[in-house]
Amino acid sequence: MRLTVVGNPDNRRVALFTGAMLAAGLPRPTVLPWADVLTGAAPPAAGTLVRVDSPGEDPEVDRLLRRAAAPARHGELIGLADTYAGVMGALGRVAAGGATLLNPARDVAVLCDKRRCHALLSAAGVPVPAALPPVRGYAGLRAAMTAAGWSRVFVKPAHGSSAAGVIALAVGPRGVQAVTTIEATPDGLFNSLRLRHYRDEAEIAGIVDRLAPDGLHVERWLPKAGLRERVVDLRVVVIAGRPTHAVVRAARGPLTNLHLGNARGDLGELRAAAGAAAWSAAMETCERVAACFPASLHVGVDLMFLVGWRRHAVAEVNAFGDLLPGVLAGGRDTYAEQVHALTGGRWDRWRAAAGPVAREVAPCGA
Structure with missing residues (x-):
């Protein structure tokens, strides 16, 4: 199996996937840095399988994606639409030599645009x-x-990820309140790992207006179910059409992402609270989500049970959402499970069942 990983060499996902390949007795994958792709490196040869990882936060890669003269300041929320266009152009160049992307460009194009995905x-x-x-x-x-x-x-940036730039906005008798990762300064908006609370409507309006040129997606704020005085949701990784790994994200506020200091919850406790029927229905929904991307090896589904546990909804679907360190299913982490799906034929069967469209290597920009 010839396999290339497009990713930054120091990326944790790259290291974990490489480890899974080696543990399965397979050759070490070739790592093609994002910077090389963006500066004209030759694409992988026809017949090569290509895993694409997130560009991450490398300043030079960010500059190249946006085709900017200088890197953005660290964490600055500018040019998200330009970054999206840069990623899609890069995936087109990677596929130009006839390689097969494990998550093809047309799927990534939808997954990285919240409006189209919704x-x-x-x-x-x-x-x-x-x-x-x-x-x-x-x-x-x-x-x-x-x-x-x-x-x-x-309120979500159309091309954002990891809750960057997301605003939980509430309007009530006491005025307008916003909870967000955004740190607003006079000369820019910056992503922060510390949630900020804004109550001045003029300031909130200014933040929204500064985000708007790159595109916004606005969804109704649904009340999530809770455990132990925290609201909870799930990241479910679906591999070759099958939900295999899940982690509970528990928070005291509306944004549950673990990198924001929130806690992992107890999956067994959540399943017990939901009950067998509701859990089975939620996993069937995750399978239906994956069926919308039938050529992709994996997707990460953010799923929430609503208050009462009888209903659920999908909040996000992620192209690069498979990093669940320490979460095992059948003794395999998400990367070992992907390798197992590739070598055991499950991915081939998944694509074959989806029909010819899933076997195409589509051009980017769809």
């Missing part, structure tokens, strides 16, 4: 929060919320 899932009957029509600034956002009768929403 529309695709909704059309497929996957339960997702309702979304507002496109908004281009704070005034339009408030008008759309009023028209929909919504008092609480999540």
Whole structure:
């Protein structure tokens, strides 16, 4: 098996996937750095399998993706649409030599655009929060919320990830409140690992208006179920169509991402609270999500049970959402499971069952 990984050599995902390949007795994969892809490196040869990892936070890679004269300041939330375009152009160049991407460019194009992903899932009957029509600034956002009768929403950059730039916005008798990862300064918006609370509507409006040019996706804020006085949701990794690994994310606030200082919850406790029928229905939904991306080896599904545990919804689907360190299923972590799916024929069977469209190597920019 010839396999190339597009990723930064010091990326943890690259190291873990390489370890899984070696543990399976397979050759060490070739690592093609993102910077090399973006500066004209020859694409992998026809017949090569290519795993693409997140570009990460390398300043030079960020500059090259955005085709900017200088790197953005660390954590600055600018040029997200340009970064998206850069990623898609790079994947097109990687596939140009006839290599097969384990998550093909057309799937990544949808997964990295929250608007398109939401529309695709909704059309497929996957339960997702309702979304507002496109908004281009704070005034339009408030008008759309009023028209929909919504008092609480999540405002998301269309091309963001890891909760960067996400705003949990609530409007009530006491005014407007926002919880977000954004640190607003006079000369820019910066992603932060510390949640910030804004209550001045003019300041909140300014943040939304500064994010809007790169595209916004706005969803209704649904009440999540809770355990032990924390709200909880799940990251479920689906590999070759099968939900295999899950981690519970527990938070005291609306944003549950673990890198924001939130805790891992007890999966057994969550399954017991939901009950067997609700858990089975949620995993069937994760399978339906994966079926929307039938050429992709894996997707990471952010799934929430709603208050009462009888209903659930999909909040996000991630192209690079398979990093669940320490989570094992059948003795394998997410990377060993992907290697197992590749070598055991499960990925081939998954793509074959999906039909010819899943076997194509599609051009990027779809």
